[in-house]
Amino acid sequence: MTAIKLSELISSLSYALDITEGQPEGHCIRCCWIGMNIGQQLALPDEALWELYYVLLLKDLGCSSNASRICELYLTDDLSFKRDFKWVDGSLPQVLRFLLRHTGTESGLATRFKAITDIVKNGDAIAQEMIETRCTRGAEIARQLRFGESVAAGIHSLDEHWSGEGRPEGLRGDTIPLYARIALLSQVIDVIQHAAGSKEALSEVAKRSGSWFDPELVRAFQVVASDSAFWETLADPHISERVLELEPGCVETVLDDDFFDDIAEAFGMVIDAKSPYTAGHSARVGLYTVLLAEDLGIGDARRRWLKRGALLHDVGKLGVSNRILDKPGKLTEAEYEAVKMHSVYTGKILSRVRAFGELADVSSAHHERLDGKGYPLQLSAEEITLETRIITTADIFDAITASRPYRAAVPVQETLSIMQKAVGTAIDPNCFASLKSLIEQHPEFFTDLEAQGVDNNNGEKAASAPASVG
Numbered sequence: 337m338t339a340i341k342l343s344e345l346i347s348s349l350s351y352a353l354d355i356t357e358g359q360p361e362g363h364c365i366r367c368c369w370i371g372m373n374i375g376q377q378l379a380l381p382d383e384a385l386w387e388l389y390y391v392l393l394l395k396d397l398g399c400s401s402n403a404s405r406i407c408e409l410y411l412t413d414d415l416s417f418k419r420d421f422k423w424v425d426g427s428l429p430q431v432l433r434f435l436l437r438h439t440g441t442e443s444g445l446a447t448r449f450k451a452i453t454d455i456v457k458n459g460d461a462i463a464q465e466m467i468e469t470r471c472t473r474g475a476e477i478a479r480q481l482r483f484g485e486s487v488a489a490g491i492h493s494l495d496e497h498w499s500g501e502g503r504p505e506g507l508r509g510d511t512i513p514l515y516a517r518i519a520l521l522s523q524v525i526d527v528i529q530h531a532a533g534s535k536e537a538l539s540e541v542a543k544r545s546g547s548w549f550d551p552e553l554v555r556a557f558q559v560v561a562s563d564s565a566f567w568e569t570l571a572d573p574h575i576s577e578r579v580l581e582l583e584p585g586c587v588e589t590v591l592d593d594d595f596f597d598d599i600a601e602a603f604g605m606v607i608d609a610k611s612p613y614t615a616g617h618s619a620r621v622g623l624y625t626v627l628l629a630e631d632l633g634i635g636d637a638r639r640r641w642l643k644r645g646a647l648l649h650d651v652g653k654l655g656v657s658n659r660i661l662d663k664p665g666k667l668t669e670a671e672y673e674a675v676k677m678h679s680v681y682t683g684k685i686l687s688r689v690r691a692f693g694e695l696a697d698v699s700s701a702h703h704e705r706l707d708g709k710g711y712p713l714q715l716s717a718e719e720i721t722l723e724t725r726i727i728t729t730a731d732i733f734d735a736i737t738a739s740r741p742y743r744a745a746v747p748v749q750e751t752l753s754i755m756q757k758a759v760g761t762a763i764d765p766n767c768f769a770s771l772k773s774l775i776e777q778h779p780e781f782f783t784d785l786e787a788q789g790v791d792n793n794n795g796e797k798a799a800s801a802p803a804s805v806g
Contacts, residue, residue: 340591340691343583346393346481347576348688349603353396355655355681356403356610358419360530365576368392370557371522372582373566377556382586384514389583390483391490391515392522398474398491400654401609402466407658409462411440411451414658422527425544426501431459467495468504473609480602482595490515494523499547510550517550521557524548526570534567593640604647610654611661613740620738622646624730624771631770632726645686645699646727652681652700664741679703679712698723702731705762725764729755729771732763748775748783 350364357363371392375385403414410417417438424430435455440448455462475492479485493507493516500508521541529537538561545554560566569578589595604618625646629639653661656678660671667675683700686692701724704710706717736751746754752772759768775782 340689341580341583342589342591342595343389343393343580345591345599345689345691346390347579349599349685350393351688352603352606352651352654352685353394353399355415355685356399356418356606357396357422358415358417359422359527362575363526363530364393364396365579366526366530366570367395367519367522368579368582369570369575370525370560371518372579373560374518374522374553374556377560378553382584386584386587387484387486387490388515388518390478390487391519394474394478394481394483394487395491395494395519395523396474397477397606398470398472398609400606401473402469403658404611404662405466405469407662409451409455410438411443411447412438412659415655422523425540426497426548464503471495471504477602477605480605481599486513486515489513490519492516494519496520497548498550501547512550517553521549521553525557529570534561596644597640600644600647603651607648607650607653611658613662613738614650614653617734617738618647618650620734621649621727621730624733625727627774628726628730628767628770629723631774632722632766634722634726638723641695642698642723642726644692645695645723646730648686648695649682649699649702649727649731650678651685652678652683655681662741666742676703676711683712697721699727702727704728706764707761710762722764725767729763729767732758733771748779 347365347368351361354361354363368389372385372389375388380388399418403418406412406414406417420438421434424434435452439455440451443451471492471494474494475488478488478491490513493505493513496502496505496507496512496516497520498509498512498517500506502512524544525537525541528540538558541549541554541557545551569575572578601619601622604622608614608616608618622643626639626643629642634642656674660667660674663671679700679702683696686696686699689696698721701710701713701715701720704713704715704720704724706720708714708716732755733751736746736754737748739745752775755763755768755771759765
């Protein structure tokens with residue numbers, strides 16, 4: 337396994353969180369630069385800076401968990417909603433203006449009016465639900481990534497405000513974890529400076545001092561902001577290299593195979609939380625991939641490597657709106673093109689990790705076809721690796737046997753009949769034969785897998801595979 341630091345892996349995967357929030361590429365990286373400079377200005381000890389570092393990179397871990405609900409309630413695109421909501425300062429005029437501009441803009445007048453009325457009537461409860469889901473889920477995934485309670489608490493309290501008017505618990509003043517206070521301040525600074533410049537960011541931060549932000553942190557940032565080098569680095573396209581240098585060396589983190597697996601599973605949880613129709617999808621595709629790979633003679637180490645690719649194969653879907661992912665009807669041509677982009681996003685995100693170079697190609701090609709009619713690169717059969725063919729087979733099997741917004745789950749035998757028609761064109765014959773053989777040997781396992789609890793949205797582990805197949 338290629339040697340890699342935890343900071344390199346997490347900072348690379350943080351780009352997946354950026355696209356989920358509809359933010360410009362590198363948002364979490366820039367927040368890390370801002371927040372770490374504030375932490376250094378406060379003379380925080382190295383241990384605290386190390387924890388702060390990962391709160392800043394992972395502040396949006398729970399961001400996918402409320403995407404579907406946003407689309408359902410606001411009848412809008414979750415990505416633009418999340419992006420623009422970061423500008424809202426909480427004042428009634430801004431909230432109402434945001435609501436009118438983002439609720440049901442493509443719906444009929446009656447439908448839009450009903451949605452706005454429901455939101456105005458139940459606005460407080462809706463906001464609490466959204467933020468509590470996001471914060472709780474983010475903290476849970478941080479623990480899955482082996483971070484301690486200080487990091488989990490920092491992520492959980494990201495939306496608390498100094499005045500006590502934030503969420504989810506309405507914490508006030510210094511009862512809010514310090515890391516969360518720094519992360520929220522850093523987030524607002526980056527959103528505003530990236531769109532409107534440093535002067536506007538400084539002005540907005542000063543305006544919210546004492547309401548949203550801890551005044552002491554605002555003063556610390558103002559000192560940091562007086563150095564032109566700080567802003568130059570913030571605008572540098574190679575800022576990720578500087579951020580990697582900021583990680584304190586006080587904590588030695590060994591990225592062994594078990595830790596790699598935990599990280600892949602945790603980000604699989606982020607992916608699957610994007611839509612209720614994909615609950616457990618990444619975990620099941622990972623499991624099917626391992627079973628097929630063993631049956632096809634792939635060795636232990638390579639199977640373990642491939643499972644990570646299977647768990648992360650849909651990471652690019654974080655950049656696709658739930659208005660499309662959860663749509664019950666037929667997609668338009670434009671919507672289908674947007675869905676196809678998820679494979680491109682997967683490749684771009686995974687290729688940022690040095691150790692994932694080959695894996696990025698394998699995972700991002702899971703919609704390529706043997707007949708050359710797949711996407712995103714229209715690869716021909718000889719260009720599609722066995723590893724990709726295995727993930728493709730696992731992905732198609734799970735996609736058909738799971739419920740989708742436009743249909744109910746399809747029984748296993750009917751699924752095999754459907755897949756048979758695509759053998760040789762989209763599905764590799766040997767992979768399909770292996771799948772059929774495994775199902776014939778263990779029919780109950782495949783039929784009952786959904787009921788056995790492969791549900792990442794509840795944080796559960798995949799059901800154990802039959803001993804004879806892995």
